[in-house]
Amino acid sequence: MQILGIDVGGTGIKAAIVDTATGTLLSERSRTATPKPATPTAIGKTLKSVLDQHRWSSGPIGMGFPAAIQKGVARTAANIDASFIGFPVATYFSEQTGCAVQVANDADVAGLAEMRFGAGKGRDGVVLIVTIGTGLGTAVFVDGHLLPNTELGHLFLDNGMEAERYASESVRIVQKLKWKEWGPRLNHYLTTMESLLWPDLIVLGGGVSKELRKFSPLITTKAPVVAASFLNQAGIVGAALFAEQELRATL
Numbered sequence: 001m002q003i004l005g006i007d008v009g010g011t012g013i014k015a016a017i018v019d020t021a022t023g024t025l026l027s028e029r030s031r032t033a034t035p036k037p038a039t040p041t042a043i044g045k046t047l048k049s050v051l052d053q054h055r056w057s058s059g060p061i062g063m064g065f066p067a068a069i070q071k072g073v074a075r076t077a078a079n080i081d082a083s084f085i086g087f088p089v090a091t092y093f094s095e096q097t098g099c100a101v102q103v104a105n106d107a108d109v110a111g112l113a114e115m116r117f118g119a120g121k122g123r124d125g126v127v128l129i130v131t132i133g134t135g136l137g138t139a140v141f142v143d144g145h146l147l148p149n150t151e152l153g154h155l156f157l158d159n160g161m162e163a164e165r166y167a168s169e170s171v172r173i174v175q176k177l178k179w180k181e182w183g184p185r186l187n188h189y190l191t192t193m194e195s196l197l198w199p200d201l202i203v204l205g206g207g208v209s210k211e212l213r214k215f216s217p218l219i220t221t222k223a224p225v226v227a228a229s230f231l232n233q234a235g236i237v238g239a240a241l242f243a244e245q246e247l248r249a250t251l
């Protein structure tokens with residue numbers, strides 16, 4: 001199936017047409033800045049230009065969104081406008097675009113892509129996916145099954161800091177942290193997560209995953225830590241896979 005995968009982030013909105021049978025991108029990836037403030041109306045407008053860029057007028061759309069999402073409704077809003085809390089994201093964006101839009105948490109859909117085609121393929125046990133970007137997103141899979149909407153980037157560490165305000169990519173950039181400064185912060189987070197969840201594998205997504213070599217010596221978890229195979233495209237591919245899954249369920 002060909003589906004437009006859209007990954008809405010706190011900083012950028014990335015999109016491409018995805019072949020869901022193989023997880024490959026069929027169009028060039030586009031990136032548009034997330035409007036500020038990131039309100040439903042503003043994001044709706046941006047989506048129209050994203051659709052134009054991909055000449056997508058009526059086909060299905062899968063969307064990864066940076067919030068806990070229950071049946072298409074946002075429940076949280078950490079890096080987007082607070083007006084999204086309780087907002088029917090899927091219905092509203094379907095109306096705005098004229099396309100059937102399926103929405104799920106951005107880290108959950110990135111995890112779907114990694115479990116189906118990437119670093120978590122064929123992996124049983126507990127797999128933890130952490131997407132590192134404006135926020136810290138998490139997805140937890142047990143024997144290939146997703147526990148949706150884990151918001152573990154908001155965990156408070158034993159230094160009193162909320163994890164995503166301490167170890168995200170945006171914090172690394174804003175505070176101009178060197179790898180040797182930021183790496184121990186991420187390690188603090190990952191070792192805390194390990195002590196709570198005991199994952200068999202940890203997969204890191206987001207732009208920083210391609211730099212894993214630079215900070216992996218600072219990671220001391222017992223579980224292996226690997227980069228997402230799709231790097232920062234996991235969200236786009238996974239959004240399309242999620243939409244396909246939902247569409248098939250309604251057939």
Ligand code: BGC
Pocket residue numbers: 009010065066067068076077078079105106107131133134135136137138151153164
């Ligand atoms: C949000 C999560 C999201 C993560 C990554 C967090 O601030 O609460 O829902 O998955 O950022 O975008």
